[in-house]
Amino acid sequence: MNTQRILAHFQESAELKLKSGQLLAQPISQAIELMFNALSNGNKILACGNGGSAGDAQHFAAELVGRFERERFPLPAISLSTDTSIITAVGNDYSFNEIFSKQVQALGQAGDILLAISTSGNSGNVVAAVEAALEREMRVVALTGKDGGKLGKLLTEADVHINVQHSRTARIQEVHLVAIHSICDGIDVALFGEEDAS
Ligand SMILES: O=C(CO)[C@@H](O)[C@H](O)[C@H](O)[C@H](O)COP(=O)(O)O
Numbered sequence: 663m664n665t666q667r668i669l670a671h672f673q674e675s676a677e678l679k680l681k682s683g684q685l686l687a688q689p690i691s692q693a694i695e696l697m698f699n700a701l702s703n704g705n706k707i708l709a710c711g712n713g714g715s716a717g718d719a720q721h722f723a724a725e726l727v728g729r730f731e732r733e734r735f736p737l738p739a740i741s742l743s744t745d746t747s748i749i750t751a752v753g754n755d756y757s758f759n760e761i762f763s764k765q766v767q768a769l770g771q772a773g774d775i776l777l778a779i780s781t782s783g784n785s786g787n788v789v790a791a792v793e794a795a796l797e798r799e800m801r802v803v804a805l806t807g808k809d810g811g812k813l814g815k816l817l818t819e820a821d822v823h824i825n826v827q828h829s830r831t832a833r834i835q836e837v838h839l840v841a842i843h844s845i846c847d848g849i850d851v852a853l854f855g856e857e858d859a860s
């Protein structure tokens with residue numbers, strides 16, 4: 663295969679990451695503050711998404727419950743994309759659109775955070791999860807792309823929207839992962855102060 667095509671992926675990804683850093687540092691910083699305050703108050707973080715974003719939700723929860731780069735106590739985070747029995751039961755008995763919202767209704771409490779990940783902002787199950795979270799007086803951190811979709815329109819002033827301005831799902835996901843790692847690092851810094859993590 664022509665390696666130029668491969669190099670073009672790296673080029674486009676690197677360029678979007680640099681541009682997005684400028685645009686997203688502020689909302690990412692707000693997301694860190696929102697999550698750190700919630701965790702400090704004894705609240706937890708729920709995370710959801712489909713496909714690659716389901717992987718991102720799991721990845722985030724693993725770094726909070728396990729660790730990111732520093733040794734620390736476990737932090738409460740749950741991926742809503744991982745329990746195949748819940749997902750198949752709710753999907754089969756109700757609808758696929760409710761696989762996350764039912765879990766938000768079961769597990770979410772006022773003051774908890776929902777990390778909602780959707781590159782289009784239009785996945786019905788993620789949109790329904792955001793609606794359920796807002797009904798329960800949870801705050802939402804949304805990782806989206808494109809025009810933010812329906813999800814972007816649901817958010818309030820108290821929520822945080824991290825919107826990657828690009829049309830390509832894969833590129834958006836790649837920036838989402840940098841945002842997720844920046845949030846994990848920011849939570850560690852809020853807990854322990856700055857130090858060289860290398
Ligand atoms: O990872 C990829 C594409 O890179 C896919 O699995 C992708 O996540 C799926 O098509 C999702 O269903 C897309 O959903 P969303 O990001 O629009 O909410």
Ligand SMILES: [Zn+2]
Pocket residue numbers: 714832835
């Ligand atoms: Zn993918």
